[in-house]
Amino acid sequence: MSMSEPTPEGRFGDFGGCYVPETLVPACQELDGAFRAAWADEAFRRRLDDLLRDYAGRPSPLTECPRLSAELGLRLLLKREDLNHTGSHKINNVLGQALLAERMGKTRLVAETGAGQHGVATATAAALLGMECTVYMGEVDVSRQELNVFRMRLLGAEVHAVATGSRTLKDAINEALRDWVATVERTHYCLGSVMGPHPYPWMVREFHRVIGSEARRQCAELVGGDPDVVVACVGGGSNAAGIFSGFADGDAELVGVEPAGGAAVGRGTPGVVHGSLSYLMQDEFGQVLEAESISAGLDYPGVGPEHAHLARTGRARYENVTDGEVLEAFELLSRTEGIIPALEPAHGLAWISRERQALAGRTVLLNLSGRGDKDVDLVMGLQG
Amino acid sequence: MSGSRPGRLEASLRAARDRGRKCLVPYITGGLEGWEAAVEAAAAAGADTVEIGIPFSDPVMDGPTIQAAGDRALAAGATPGGIVAAAAELDVGVPLVVMTYYNIAHHMGHRRFARSLAEAGVSGAILADLPLEESGPWTVAADDAGVETVLLAAPTASAERLAAVCARARGFVYAVGLLGVTGERATLAASAVVIAGRLKEITDLPVLVGVGVSTPAQAAEATTVADGVVVGSAIVRRLLEGQGPEGVGSFVAGLRRALDGAGP
Numbered sequence: 001m002s003m004s005e006p007t008p009e010g011r012f013g014d015f016g017g018c019y020v021p022e023t024l025v026p027a028c029q030e031l032d033g034a035f036r037a038a039w040a041d042e043a044f045r046r047r048l049d050d051l052l053r054d055y056a057g058r059p060s061p062l063t064e065c066p067r068l069s070a071e072l073g074l075r076l077l078l079k080r081e082d083l084n085h086t087g088s089h090k091i092n093n094v095l096g097q098a099l100l101a102e103r104m105g106k107t108r109l110v111a112e113t114g115a116g117q118h119g120v121a122t123a124t125a126a127a128l129l130g131m132e133c134t135v136y137m138g139e140v141d142v143s144r145q146e147l148n149v150f151r152m153r154l155l156g157a158e159v160h161a162v163a164t165g166s167r168t169l170k171d172a173i174n175e176a177l178r179d180w181v182a183t184v185e186r187t188h189y190c191l192g193s194v195m196g197p198h199p200y201p202w203m204v205r206e207f208h209r210v211i212g213s214e215a216r217r218q219c220a221e222l223v224g225g226d227p228d229v230v231v232a233c234v235g236g237g238s239n240a241a242g243i244f245s246g247f248a249d250g251d252a253e254l255v256g257v258e259p260a261g262g263a264a265v266g267r268g269t270p271g272v273v274h275g276s277l278s279y280l281m282q283d284e285f286g287q288v289l290e291a292e293s294i295s296a297g298l299d300y301p302g303v304g305p306e307h308a309h310l311a312r313t314g315r316a317r318y319e320n321v322t323d324g325e326v327l328e329a330f331e332l333l334s335r336t337e338g339i340i341p342a343l344e345p346a347h348g349l350a351w352i353s354r355e356r357q358a359l360a361g362r363t364v365l366l367n368l369s370g371r372g373d374k375d376v377d378l379v380m381g382l383q384g
Numbered sequence: 385m386s387g388s389r390p391g392r393l394e395a396s397l398r399a400a401r402d403r404g405r406k407c408l409v410p411y412i413t414g415g416l417e418g419w420e421a422a423v424e425a426a427a428a429a430g431a432d433t434v435e436i437g438i439p440f441s442d443p444v445m446d447g448p449t450i451q452a453a454g455d456r457a458l459a460a461g462a463t464p465g466g467i468v469a470a471a472a473e474l475d476v477g478v479p480l481v482v483m484t485y486y487n488i489a490h491h492m493g494h495r496r497f498a499r500s501l502a503e504a505g506v507s508g509a510i511l512a513d514l515p516l517e518e519s520g521p522w523t524v525a526a527d528d529a530g531v532e533t534v535l536l537a538a539p540t541a542s543a544e545r546l547a548a549v550c551a552r553a554r555g556f557v558y559a560v561g562l563l564g565v566t567g568e569r570a571t572l573a574a575s576a577v578v579i580a581g582r583l584k585e586i587t588d589l590p591v592l593v594g595v596g597v598s599t600p601a602q603a604a605e606a607t608t609v610a611d612g613v614v615v616g617s618a619i620v621r622r623l624l625e626g627q628g629p630e631g632v633g634s635f636v637a638g639l640r641r642a643l644d645g646a647g648p
Contacts, residue, residue, distance in 0.1 A: 009517065017518055019486055021445045023538035023560055025515045026545065164451060170442065177444040182564035184540060272487045272513070273442050285463050286491025287441040 002249040010198020015305035018197040032199040062218035068336040088370030090121035096207035098125035101188035108132040114169035115297035116148025118192030123157035133157040138168035166290035193236025194304035197275030205241040212246020227365040233347040235298035239369035254316035262291030264303035265318035278305040294323040295343040325350040342370035391532040393507040393555035397590040406643040407612025413453035415462025425633035427476035430640030438484035445512040447567030449617040472504035481508035494525035508532040550587035568598035580610035600642030
């Protein structure tokens with residue numbers, strides 16, 4: 001199968017849709033139309049490609065990992081999204097959405113953020129295009145990602161600490177949606193993952209497709225074809241959707257790795273929150289549960305609807321790893337390859353490391369979706 | 385509601401309108417301590433319908449007051465089934481409507497949720513994050529069970545969209561008075577009478593304005609055009625402050641007087 005367009009209603013199989021308060025329906029419909037027109041417009045695509053190259057630093061390299069490969073007994077390749085401007089894959093989507101917002105005549109961006117990577121990327125794009133920017137971030141995340149809060153403010157964004165509910169990503173999204181309900185006429189909601197109401201899951205995946213397209217070309221040059229396995233971490237699932245989209249029509253196994261404390265695919269059931277029907281961690285009454293993960297970027301009880309579809313059809317599988325395994329992987333990559341990963345992609349590596357025997361001798365591509373600078377303080381604290 | 389008989393909610397609001405009365409719908413968060421008595425007090429003080437909130441963990445259409453009430457109710461162990469069962473025991477003499485978010489209905493199952501409402505004597509349902517395009521599976525189940533699905537109509541909608549919403553709405557049309565979430569405001573937004581006027585031109589269903597209607601004066605102002613108002617946060621705040629059913633009753637009585645033209 002390939003990862004193509006959802007239905008006009010925004011369905012990927014049984015999942016997706018557009019479950020938003022009535023006030024926002026016209027905005028979602030306008031966005032759908034604007035994205036379709038922009039994506040078919042060569043001038044828009046060229047402007048985005050130019051920014052991705054000259055501003056964000058694409059293409060990102062594909063890196064062989066000889067020492068770690070030897071240690072694990074497999075051939076490990078890293079797609080280096082950590083080397084993008086702002087330090088993660090998030091910039092791909094944000095540049096696309098910011099250009100689209102400008103094209104729609106919106107002058108303000110609002111965003112949610114977990115680890116702060118999407119917030120930093122949005123603040124960056126807003127600064128670049130001269131737009132206002134407001135970022136919502138859970139109180140818990142504000143305190144565990146202080147550096148990113150400072151970066152966002154430096155970039156001219158307003159950062160609001162969200163004190164409701166779990167005080168993490170889930171509640172930051174609620175607050176961003178409430179802002180958007182009140183300001184929809186001049187504000188674009190720059191959602192940071194392949195979730196939310198249609199057209200976001202599709203649009204955000206398309207803006208990240210560049211990861212998979214580049215990686216497939218680079219793999220063809222380096223190893224003569226697709227890798228055996230493509231691995232990515234999954235919170236909402238944007239970096240995974242981006243890299244999977246390059247390989248879904250081939251034979252590579254696709255593996256999404258969730259945190260054990262936020263395994264929506266692994267432990268969830270179908271439900272509706274934040275605009276789409278997907279797998280969701282919820283209680284017996286349909287109340288959404290709070291995720292619990294060391295990684296602020298994956299600390300989310302839901303998952304993008306296309307991942308729910310990929311899981312149900314069996315095209316991708318979803319595994320989960322513990323915080324302890326993640327910390328080991330974080331140190332492993334730092335020590336063996338001189339690359340300090342963000343805690344989010346360390347989930348992918350943790351799974352690869354745990355499954356090394358099953359993966360022996362195979363070529364494994366990991367999307368290294370972000371760099372670890374933001375997490376060094378946290379890990380230092382844990383090591384006491 | 386062409387072709388079929390109006391349900392109890394619509395019939396009752398129409399009858400009030402036919403008598404020249406403006407409709408008053410207080411909102412009370414189910415599961416808050418003393419909420420049942422507050423519903424009864426609101427009904428006794430002149431409500432035409434009472435809207436009972438079933439709390440949801442992620443209420444994106446609600447501002448701080450109703451969020452806080454929902455959190456407190458959930459922390460106290462409120463469940464959808466428990467609230468609906470308690471509603472069945474209320475003897476208020478006016479129709480009841482529940483307001484919640486779609487996942488509550490989806491998770492219980494459309495038919496099961498609709499049937500449980502009907503069996504409890506609840507006349508209508510409002511699902512704040514279920515827009516027209518996604519409402520099909522729920523409205524079929526609700527229609528079958530005899531539960532009237534109230535739809536929201538927002539200032540952002542085109543004329544075409546408002547007409548489509550009115551065509552599928554049952555009970556009444558809930559006109560969203562402003563761009564924003566629920567909560568008290570110092571003044572009534574200009575958009576409140578504008579959206580009410582747009583709806584009155586195209587539908588014969590009762591048109592009630594909610595979101596941002598906080599005081600007797602604002603209720604009176606909104607009903608210069610609208611058939612009635614929904615008032616939530618101003619009431620729920622009184623419950624959160626510990627004013628109890630008496631506080632709710634006297635505030636609702638003030639709203640009633642303002643709507644009846646007798647001043648607050």
